[in-house]
Amino acid sequence: MHKNDSYVQFLIMQVMSIIKYIERLQRMDSLISLKATGTPDEFARKMKMRRSTLFQNLQEMKRMGVNIKYSYIRQSYYYADSRRIKIRLESLDEVANNGKDLVSNKSNFSPLQY
Secondary structure: OOHHHHHHHHHHHHHHHHHHHHHHHHHHHHHHHHOOOOOOOHHHHHHHOHHHHHHHHHHHHHHHHOOEEEEEOOEEEEEEEOEOOOOOOOOHHHHHHHHHHHHHHOOOOOOOEO
C-alpha cells in the first residue's frame, strides 16, 4: 500500500464518521420534533447509545444554538423555540453549479435554522 492509499483510506474513514454523526443528529432532530423521544432512558435506547452519550449529544446540539427542553408531563424532549439544526449534503457538482451563491453568502448549507 502506498502512502497516498493510506491517506485516502484515512479520509474515507473521516467522511464516514462525519456522515454517521450527521445521521445521528438528524434522527435525534426527528424524534425531538415529533415529541416522541420518551424518557432519557427510552431516547437513549431508540438512539442505540448510552444515556451519558445521549446527554453529551444533547449538550452539543444546545451549543449549536438549539433550545431543547424536557417535558416531565409528556415525557419527551421538545424544541422550545423555532430554531433547528439543518444540515444539507451536496455533491461537488452541485456546489460548483451554485458557486455564485457561495460567494454571495446565499449557500444552501445552513447549520442553524432560525
